[in-house]
Amino acid sequence: MNLTDIQELDIIDPFAKHREQFQLPENKVYLDGNSLGIMTKATETRLQNVIQQQWSQDLINSWNDHNWVNLPQTVGEKIAHLIGAEPEQTICCDSISVNLFKALTAALTIVQTQDSERTVVLSTKDNFPTDLYMVQGVAQFLGQHRCQLKLVDESELEQHINSKTALVLATEVNFRTGRRINAKQLVANAHENGALVILDLAHSAGAMPVHLDDWQVDFAVGCTYKYLNGGPGAPAFIYAAKRHHKNMSQPLSGWFGHARPFDFSPEYEPAAGIQQMLTGTPSVLAMSAVDAALDVFKGVSLEKLREKSLQLSDVFHQLLKTHDLDDVLQPIFPEQRSERGSQLSYHYEHAYGLCQALIQRGVVADFRAPNYIRFGFTPLYNSFEDIWQAAEQLRQVLAENEHLDPRWQQRNTVT
Amino acid sequence: MNLTDIQELDIIDPFAKHREQFQLPENKVYLDGNSLGIMTKATETRLQNVIQQQWSQDLINSWNDHNWVNLPQTVGEKIAHLIGAEPEQTICCDSISVNLFKALTAALTIVQTQDSERTVVLSTKDNFPTDLYMVQGVAQFLGQHRCQLKLVDESELEQHINSKTALVLATEVNFRTGRRINAKQLVANAHENGALVILDLAHSAGAMPVHLDDWQVDFAVGCTYKYLNGGPGAPAFIYAAKRHHKNMSQPLSGWFGHARPFDFSPEYEPAAGIQQMLTGTPSVLAMSAVDAALDVFKGVSLEKLREKSLQLSDVFHQLLKTHDLDDVLQPIFPEQRSERGSQLSYHYEHAYGLCQALIQRGVVADFRAPNYIRFGFTPLYNSFEDIWQAAEQLRQVLAENEHLDPRWQQRNTVT
The missing domain is CATH 3.40.640.10 (Type I PLP-dependent aspartate aminotransferase-like (Major domain))
Structure with a gap:
């Protein structure tokens, strides 16, 4: 699966237009909507x-x-x-x-x-x-x-x-x-x-x-x-x-x-x-x-939303496999699609460091004690290219051993 | 006590500068800070x-x-x-x-x-x-x-x-x-x-x-x-x-x-x-x-704040007396200053209508069932001229019988 295939998925994504309704953070791939969702433009207008x-x-x-x-x-x-x-x-x-x-x-x-x-x-x-x-x-x-x-x-x-x-x-x-x-x-x-x-x-x-x-x-x-x-x-x-x-x-x-x-x-x-x-x-x-x-x-089909969510997670895990990383990061999520939520979690010895190193590269995932990394997929604003970027940055972090940087002392995070 | 005397009080008010820190509503005398306080400019900056x-x-x-x-x-x-x-x-x-x-x-x-x-x-x-x-x-x-x-x-x-x-x-x-x-x-x-x-x-x-x-x-x-x-x-x-x-x-x-x-x-x-x-x-x-x-x-003396609060309420009640209204509106607040909060409440048969008619004239006070009207004094942003205006508009409402307008059906309010 290459970037062109991925971009093809974004073109036919029924929720591509919804992404525009969000105040997306600059230079970030945000896979943490299962912790804190992104602000919509309508929310900003209302708050004003x-x-x-x-x-x-x-x-x-x-x-x-x-x-x-x-x-x-x-x-x-x-x-x-x-x-x-x-x-x-x-x-x-x-x-x-x-x-x-x-x-x-x-x-x-x-x-x-x-x-x-x-x-x-x-x-x-x-x-x-x-x-x-x-x-x-x-x-x-x-x-x-x-x-x-x-x-x-x-x-x-x-x-x-x-x-x-x-x-x-x-x-x-x-x-x-x-x-x-x-x-x-x-x-x-x-x-x-x-x-x-x-x-x-x-x-x-x-x-x-x-x-x-x-x-x-x-x-x-x-x-x-x-x-x-x-x-x-x-x-x-x-x-x-x-x-x-x-x-x-x-x-x-x-x-x-x-x-x-x-x-x-x-x-x-x-x-x-x-x-x-x-x-x-x-x-x-x-x-x-x-x-x-x-x-x-408004007007969103939750069935279609669910389908995109599962597709995002399928693509992500498929890309990890392509990068030979599905043995390094051990899936703790169910194989059955129907048994999954809208996130994929992996067990990894250096999950905290990996999470921090990804943040340095603009990819926001989530660490959970003692050593899990969670990738949340929010189908209203996550694109397939987001997923491709996340997997690519993950590959590079691990290739460069950035996750082992001594700066990453364990510390608190909030759900 | 005439307007000049009142304006004199504002000139020597130690909290006159604090008023500038608030996003004051336009064309309003706001005597309802005991229900909902006015936003400060710093709050707006922070929220942005x-x-x-x-x-x-x-x-x-x-x-x-x-x-x-x-x-x-x-x-x-x-x-x-x-x-x-x-x-x-x-x-x-x-x-x-x-x-x-x-x-x-x-x-x-x-x-x-x-x-x-x-x-x-x-x-x-x-x-x-x-x-x-x-x-x-x-x-x-x-x-x-x-x-x-x-x-x-x-x-x-x-x-x-x-x-x-x-x-x-x-x-x-x-x-x-x-x-x-x-x-x-x-x-x-x-x-x-x-x-x-x-x-x-x-x-x-x-x-x-x-x-x-x-x-x-x-x-x-x-x-x-x-x-x-x-x-x-x-x-x-x-x-x-x-x-x-x-x-x-x-x-x-x-x-x-x-x-x-x-x-x-x-x-x-x-x-x-x-x-x-x-x-x-x-x-x-x-x-x-x-x-x-x-x-x-920051840096506010609560003793001085209290003194201004009591002074605001003294001036207000004094002005009602000047307008011969202290029999029409019956005080239900204590005479002793030390027993007062930062509001004056009056019993008045048409308290709801009076409150609504005052709002029409830009004076915001508060009605409480069954027939009380509350005037809240917030010494950080209320000026003595606010008090003078409120008493003056109150006099005019009663003189014109605006409080008896059939529009004022009793309805809910929030503390």
Whole structure:
């Protein structure tokens, strides 16, 4: 496969035009959209308006006049389109961690009203740590008689669901390996065994089709700063299936989740629907950025997006093979396309140095402890030529031993 | 008092220069900084840099290169200077509501480790509703045997502290009346009776001196979008006195509060100090705005700021008297200067219409249900001529009966 073949793929790419909607960084091949998405041009325009008009000129009146007060709902509904959710089940607010706390407490209450013996929250050892930490927080406060975290291998998750299981907490695409679980099958299995499912969509939303309603997922949370390009640390989202709205409650009962927040009543009365998942006043700067960023998905077929994502990863791995590097970098991603997320991860002894050396050459990938390198593919803005460049620079780094440079001491990175 | 006298006051105002650091709205007298502060010019510059360089060009590397990862601490320490807190006790994150949940659960645990019979959280009927809602959330979550909310009149708060009281949850300056409690005395009384105090500084921070360490306050929360000018819905802050750090824990144990978040360990281990109050990934746009906004306080004497704030309110009320309006608008603020916040509130039958009619004339004040009008004074950017203009327009609105215009149907507003 040579550069001409690659360029041919870009010519017929149905998303070539979408790339132009992004404020692409100069002189970079960016394969880290699974960590922090690139800003869209519409986002910049929107932020300028929020700064120069809405906040600085219109000030407090903007809560009504520019509809700040409904941003959590407006943004939530745009996300709903991307995760297979009918309206009024998805809302944008807080962080994934905080939203997990709401989902965990709400779901536990529902299950335990039926069967107080169900106390186990089942999850996987290599789930993203904050997911596990939030279960530990709930367990510490409710006590072991209400909540116990049980961790198993990802491959054995389903076989551990039993009559003690209250909830299964699973992330659809593993942040380290990029392995995608069969969420539909997991939910069916959990429900058959009387448990509910909370699904973390951090590495799925905006990268592939998700069918929360069809799969009968109970609760879900997700991130807007990866494939949804909402900006660094952008607010997260939470989904609660409509069938649970009547029976759910969660303790972060702030005034934005009140049925009539502007009555300023001293008694909390939860709003009827998904709005009861809101807590405090949302950041308008952060919310406006997500709101604008989501418009790039208008008219996008998630099936076609998924196909391009898989094609990008196929081409990347094929090029590594061509460079005889598929033995040097050991794939830790699944061979089956259907089991992959939108990233390829490799085990490599000098993964940190490799990552740093690539950055020096303008190729941004991601290191994950202890020695993995992740290449994220964002089909809305990554071209096939990006992939070709990345593989070529990777080849040169290794040929020149740049990854062994003593400068590359291990240090912290952020997901 | 005529306009010339007023203009004289502006000439000798020590904060006249600070006004120039704000992006003042055109053709407006803005007396609503107690709801949403005005943007500083430095904030706009900073946001432009975050948008055009840090996010769009430097992307993921900015977590380290632009120190995004430490924003909660950096901003927290800037706030600490304004609330009388020695370093390492204040951090910026989440909303007030979410931070209240952390403070409530942390403080309850500390008290109940000593004395499990102390289950009452004492607060005031007219506290800001979200404060009360969060106690109701905790009570529901932990059960009545751990947490019960007891509401009393603000004037009787201290006399209700007894051997059942775990916590006193008080807001220093009431959002409706603007009445300021004696926090130092409250804390002394609570401690004498074995209870801890959580203080809400939403209407204090940035408007007057606060002495959390000196007053021996246990926990505090506060808002950055009012007198701190951090932007609409900007992240809040939380303070925990150092003496409690060893014994405190809170259930929103997200990865940013971990001792070593980037180890990605499946076991939660809280960070040693105030950092354990962090939960999820912070919004960089929102945090950067607060960070920049706080620089306007560099070198500001909070005592002098307080003096100007009281002077602004004195002048305003004096002008209403001059216009014979102090019987029409009934003061609900305390006569004693020391008991006032940085706002004056009046009861008036047509408060909503009055507020709307004033907005039409470019004077922005604030309506609070059922029939109060609040005038907020922000001494860093309000001039004495602003006050004169507001009183003059108010006189004209009432003289012309503009407040009775049938257009002014009651509707929602946001604090």
